[in-house]
Amino acid sequence: KQEVTQIPAALSVPEGENLVLNCSFTDSAIYNLQWFRQDPGKGLTSLLLIQSSQREQTSGRLNASLDKSSGRSTLYIAASQPGDSATYLCAVPTDSWGKFQFGAGTQVVVTP
Amino acid sequence: GAVVSQHPSWVICKSGTSVKIECRSLDFQATTMFWYRQFPKQSLMLMATSNEGSKATYEQGVEKDKFLINHASLTLSTLTVTSAHPEDSSFYICSARDREAAGEQYFGPGTRLTVT
Numbered sequence: 001k002q003e004v005t006q007i008p009a010a011l012s013v014p015e016g017e018n019l020v021l022n023c024s025f026t027d028s029a030i031y032n033l034q035w036f037r038q039d040p041g042k043g044l045t046s047l048l049l050i051q052s053s054q055r056e057q058t059s060g061r062l063n064a065s066l067d068k069s070s071g072r073s074t075l076y077i078a079a080s081q082p083g084d085s086a087t088y089l090c091a092v093p094t095d096s097w098g099k100f101q102f103g104a105g106t107q108v109v110v111t112p
Numbered sequence: 113g114a115v116v117s118q119h120p121s122w123v124i125c126k127s128g129t130s131v132k133i134e135c136r137s138l139d140f141q142a143t144t145m146f147w148y149r150q151f152p153k154q155s156l157m158l159m160a161t162s163n164e165g166s167k168a169t170y171e172q173g174v175e176k177d178k179f180l181i182n183h184a185s186l187t188l189s190t191l192t193v194t195s196a197h198p199e200d201s202s203f204y205i206c207s208a209r210d211r212e213a214a215g216e217q218y219f220g221p222g223t224r225l226t227v228t
Contacts, residue, residue: 036219043118043205043221044156089155097144098209098217102155 006103023090135206142208
């Protein structure tokens with residue numbers, strides 16, 4: 001059974017610092033990996049989707065890498081802003097239909 | 113981009129009553145929708161997979177007679193929590209898989225259920 005782990009569970013940084021969020025998964029035979037953002041009491045916002053054939057994906061200040069062989073993905077957020085404060089979740093589909101296995105998330109606080 | 117809506121956004125009900133939550137894909141067709149549950153400070157846990165025109169598939173440990181799922185059209189899936197109890201209080205989130213756009217999934221905004 002696929003297990004997804006996120007480290008650290010919480011992170012607090014001053015504005016302007018770069019953020020590094022880690023995600024690991026136990027079964028390397030993945031279709032893709034997706035990073036989401038969740039604000040308190042809200043649904044999920046998709047940030048980046050990395051296909052299994054890709055090594056990284058970029059969108060603005062966000063960059064996500066994928067190393068299937070080691071079962072790891074890293075989300076980098078450059079020049080953090082207070083508006084980046086949220087919980088970040090990584091998820092891996094466990095079948096071709098897209099059933100997601102989520103990590104527990106990393107709660108990020110960016111202080112002004 | 114693709115939008116998924118949920119209704120209601122929050123609901124309070126008394127113990128023993130039933131509550132229906134709707135999940136709609138607004139600008140795309142979804143043959144598959146998923147229902148997740150999220151308890152406070154925890155991650156999302158998949159409850160069931162809803163396929164249009166067929167019975168839902170439930171994850172281990174999820175009572176199918178308690179959480180009734182109906183996927184009657186390509187844009188609507190409903191989750192009915194029957195005989196709700198306080199321990200069913202949770203945040204319920206659905207996602208819909210776009211059958212055209214390489215199966216990409218989009219998540220709804222969630223429904224906060226409180227059972228008193």
